[in-house]
Amino acid sequence: MGRYFSLSAASLLLASGHAGARSVLEPVGEEAQQIAVLFWVMLSGGALIWLGVVALLLHAALFKRHGMNERSASRIILWGGVVFPSVTLCALLAYALWLMPGLRPFTQAMGSTALRIEITGRQFWWEVVYHPPQGPPVTSANEIRLPVGERVELTLKSADVIHSFWIPPLGGKMDMIPGRTNRLSLLATKPGAFRGPCAEYCGTSHALMAFSAVAMEPEAFRSWLAGQANPAESAGASGGALFLRHGCGSCHFVAGTDARGLIGPDLSHLGSRITVGAGILPNTEDAIARFIARPELIKPGSRMPAFDMLPPDDIRAIAAWLRGLQ
Amino acid sequence: MHISWKKLAIALAVLPFVVVLAAWIGFFNVGASSGHWKITEWFLHFAMQSAVRTYALAVDVPAALPRHAIQPAAGHFARGCAICHGAPGEPRSPVVERMLPQPPDLAGSGEWTDAQLFRIVKHGVRFTGMPAWPTQERDDEVWAMVAFLRELPSMDEATYRDLAYGKRLARPADAAGTLRQVLADCARCHGEDGLGRGPAIPVLAGQSEAYLLESLRAYAQGGRTSGMMGLPATAAGPQFWPDLAKHFAALPSTQPGGAGDPALVRRGREIAERGVREASVPACLGCHGRRDRSPLYPSIAGQPERYIEAQLGLFRAGKRGGTRFGHLMANASKGLADDDIRALAAYFSLSATPTATGMQSAR
Numbered sequence: 001m002g003r004y005f006s007l008s009a010a011s012l013l014l015a016s017g018h019a020g021a022r023s024v025l026e027p028v029g030e031e032a033q034q035i036a037v038l039f040w041v042m043l044s045g046g047a048l049i050w051l052g053v054v055a056l057l058l059h060a061a062l063f064k065r066h067g068m069n070e071r072s073a074s075r076i077i078l079w080g081g082v083v084f085p086s087v088t089l090c091a092l093l094a095y096a097l098w099l100m101p102g103l104r105p106f107t108q109a110m111g112s113t114a115l116r117i118e119i120t121g122r123q124f125w126w127e128v129v130y131h132p133p134q135g136p137p138v139t140s141a142n143e144i145r146l147p148v149g150e151r152v153e154l155t156l157k158s159a160d161v162i163h164s165f166w167i168p169p170l171g172g173k174m175d176m177i178p179g180r181t182n183r184l185s186l187l188a189t190k191p192g193a194f195r196g197p198c199a200e201y202c203g204t205s206h207a208l209m210a211f212s213a214v215a216m217e218p219e220a221f222r223s224w225l226a227g228q229a230n231p232a233e234s235a236g237a238s239g240g241a242l243f244l245r246h247g248c249g250s251c252h253f254v255a256g257t258d259a260r261g262l263i264g265p266d267l268s269h270l271g272s273r274i275t276v277g278a279g280i281l282p283n284t285e286d287a288i289a290r291f292i293a294r295p296e297l298i299k300p301g302s303r304m305p306a307f308d309m310l311p312p313d314d315i316r317a318i319a320a321w322l323r324g325l326q
Numbered sequence: 327m328h329i330s331w332k333k334l335a336i337a338l339a340v341l342p343f344v345v346v347l348a349a350w351i352g353f354f355n356v357g358a359s360s361g362h363w364k365i366t367e368w369f370l371h372f373a374m375q376s377a378v379r380t381y382a383l384a385v386d387v388p389a390a391l392p393r394h395a396i397q398p399a400a401g402h403f404a405r406g407c408a409i410c411h412g413a414p415g416e417p418r419s420p421v422v423e424r425m426l427p428q429p430p431d432l433a434g435s436g437e438w439t440d441a442q443l444f445r446i447v448k449h450g451v452r453f454t455g456m457p458a459w460p461t462q463e464r465d466d467e468v469w470a471m472v473a474f475l476r477e478l479p480s481m482d483e484a485t486y487r488d489l490a491y492g493k494r495l496a497r498p499a500d501a502a503g504t505l506r507q508v509l510a511d512c513a514r515c516h517g518e519d520g521l522g523r524g525p526a527i528p529v530l531a532g533q534s535e536a537y538l539l540e541s542l543r544a545y546a547q548g549g550r551t552s553g554m555m556g557l558p559a560t561a562a563g564p565q566f567w568p569d570l571a572k573h574f575a576a577l578p579s580t581q582p583g584g585a586g587d588p589a590l591v592r593r594g595r596e597i598a599e600r601g602v603r604e605a606s607v608p609a610c611l612g613c614h615g616r617r618d619r620s621p622l623y624p625s626i627a628g629q630p631e632r633y634i635e636a637q638l639g640l641f642r643a644g645k646r647g648g649t650r651f652g653h654l655m656a657n658a659s660k661g662l663a664d665d666d667i668r669a670l671a672a673y674f675s676l677s678a679t680p681t682a683t684g685m686q687s688a689r
Contacts, residue, residue, distance in 0.1 A: 159604075245620050247654070250601070250612025263601060263608050303606055305657040309650035 022169040022194050028215065030187035031171030034099050042092065049088075116153045117144060121163030121176040123202060124209035124299060125265050125278040130225060138228045139253070141265035142278045144196070145214045147221040148188045156182040164200035167213045173199040188215035195279060204301030210279025231256025232269050232325040239321025242314050246307070254325065264304060271325040289319035358426035370427075374451060378442050381449075385441040391473035392466070394632055395526035399467075399474035400489035401515045402554045407432075410455060413490070415483030427454055433479045443472045460553035463645040466636055467553050470526065490514065492523065505569050508562045512570065515554075520577040525632040532579030536621035538571035540649035550647040582628045586672045594673025597666055605661030610670065613654075622651050631675035638667045 166172035249259030255268040281287035410429040450458035520531035544550035545559035640646030
């Protein structure tokens with residue numbers, strides 16, 4: 001049984017990862033772009049130097065049959081061993097330092113017009129709170145959406161252990177450290193959906209802690225955010241009543257209902273997310289039902305207790321209701 | 327006579343076979359009528375007393391014995407212990423006096439320390455008729471029994487009978503025949519009114535019927551371990567559980583009185599309504615607050631303070647099983663600090679049943 005579950009969880013993981021996974025070498029964000037350029041500069045520079053050194057080595061081994069005099073040897077050591085590395089390394093350092101302000105929002109004026117997203121790492125999920133310039137904060141979980149072409153400030157925190165925030169094609173990594181607030185800025189240049197993994201080992205289910213990142217056109221983003229600020233309406237009302245009846249609201253918050261818990265992920269608009277279980281399962285009723293029944297099979301070490309003692313019909317009704325919270 | 331080392335070695339090697347052979351042909355008399363050989367008796371007592379003394383060194387003794395819980399201990403004593411050890415006004419049966427070894431009359435239990443008594447009551451004694459406590463998970467029950475045993479030597483008959491039987495002056499029936507008999511057995515500790523005879527006993531009056539039924543099942547089947555409740559739940563028999571649950575659920579509960587420590591009650595209310603987010607403690611009232619929640623979630627408002635405190639402590643220690651939903655509470659109570667438990671006990675013991683307000687939230 002356990003084997004079946006873990007195998008199917010792994011295959012789903014691959015399936016869901018396939019859709020939005022992109023590499024650091026295909027940047028669609030300004031920060032990731034700069035880092036990619038830095039990487040290519042470093043790589044090609046390193047390759048050139050390596051080729052030069054190998055060429056010199058071959059030259060010395062094959063053609064230079066007798067030693068140099070002391071004077072020219074010293075000159076080679078001075079130019080090739082001191083001056084050239086110092087100049088090259090200083091240039092690279094200057095280039096890297098020159099890139100840094102773009103990656104560190106506190107070195108430039110962000111202005112109060114920018115959107116700020118507060119992300120808190122928890123074992124093993126992400127709490128996401130949008131602070132738009134106007135209007136009340138909007139809480140979500142395990143999915144981060146941001147407008148294309150607008151700089152967004154991220155404040156990164158942790159509630160338990162060290163996590164690390166990373167959206168490879170957009171930017172990061174930056175550690176989330178308990179008791180500290182780290183800041184990162186991102187500017188997405190193209191729309192798309194990506195997978196963001198936790199990039200610092202944080203416990204049993206570290207490898208199963210991820211989120212979906214979605215870069216949207218600004219207009220679409222704003223109407224999406226406005227929709228998130230209001231309670232969702234779901235068709236399966238009986239599932240909603242069962243959700244409260246079995247006490248799910250002790251840990252989970254669902255806007256517009258009596259479910260006011262703050263321990264687990266906010267489920268107000270669960271149905272609109274790409275994945276469930278923090279980036280590991282496709283968002284289907286079946287996946288939600290499986291998570292409710294045996295969370296520890298899907299996410300070992302999860303704080304959520306198993307609910308497989310509920311009647312299967314109740315679990316299905318709750319899953320359908322949650323899936324309908326668009 | 328000269329005995330060589332070689333002959334001695336052969337004799338020693340053969341000896342075990344001789345002993346087994348003697349046992350096989352039935353040489354040893356195992357009858358209790360003639361008693362032990364003097365040396366056997368001396369050795370067994372010497373070994374038993376030494377072992378209790380030594381193993382008791384590892385027992386964690388509470389600062390004060392739980393004297394508030396001697397009533398259920400007396401009830402359990404009447405069912406499980408008095409038959410061999412006697413009780414005030416109930417001398418040991420002549421049958422028991424022919425046991426080997428003879429169970430001691432507990433009027434004289436003063437020779438043991440509290441820790442030693444705990445060790446004997448919890449683990450029993452091998453080669454005697456003394457059984458271990460029915461579960462090894464419930465040290466709280468064993469300590470209650472130790473507290474009762476400390477009072478027993480000076481207890482008069484009337485006090486004992488009141489503690490153990492209440493108004494009914496009958497011995498508990500082991501094989502119960504009718505619902506009346508079973509209810510009389512329950513009432514010895516839970517009271518005829520279902521309000522519980524003392525601060526260690528939960529209020530059953532007005533409790534959810536489904537929860538009472540599932541709890542009886544859990545006690546009998548071992549899902550919820552208890553020496554004191556496992557036996558009567560099993561003895562009552564599954565055919566009476568639904569009627570028992572119905573009976574107690576239908577009794578009227580009373581409104582708790584008193585004010586308690588206001589600061590403690592306020593803190594308890596805060597945890598009940600909002601939980602402790604940093605410690606992943608969910609809000610109690612998300613499940614326990616209202617009538618429209620699952621009937622398998624019990625009402626805890628108005629339960630005795632000491633009872634709530636004890637149960638939360640057991641949940642946190644992973645020793646309080648329960649119904650199929652019990653693991654939810656084990657999970658929920660993991661992050662509770664001792665002060666949180668005291669605050670919750672103070673709040674719920676004084677809150678009315680049921681709270682209509684439900685949980686609050688920081689958001």
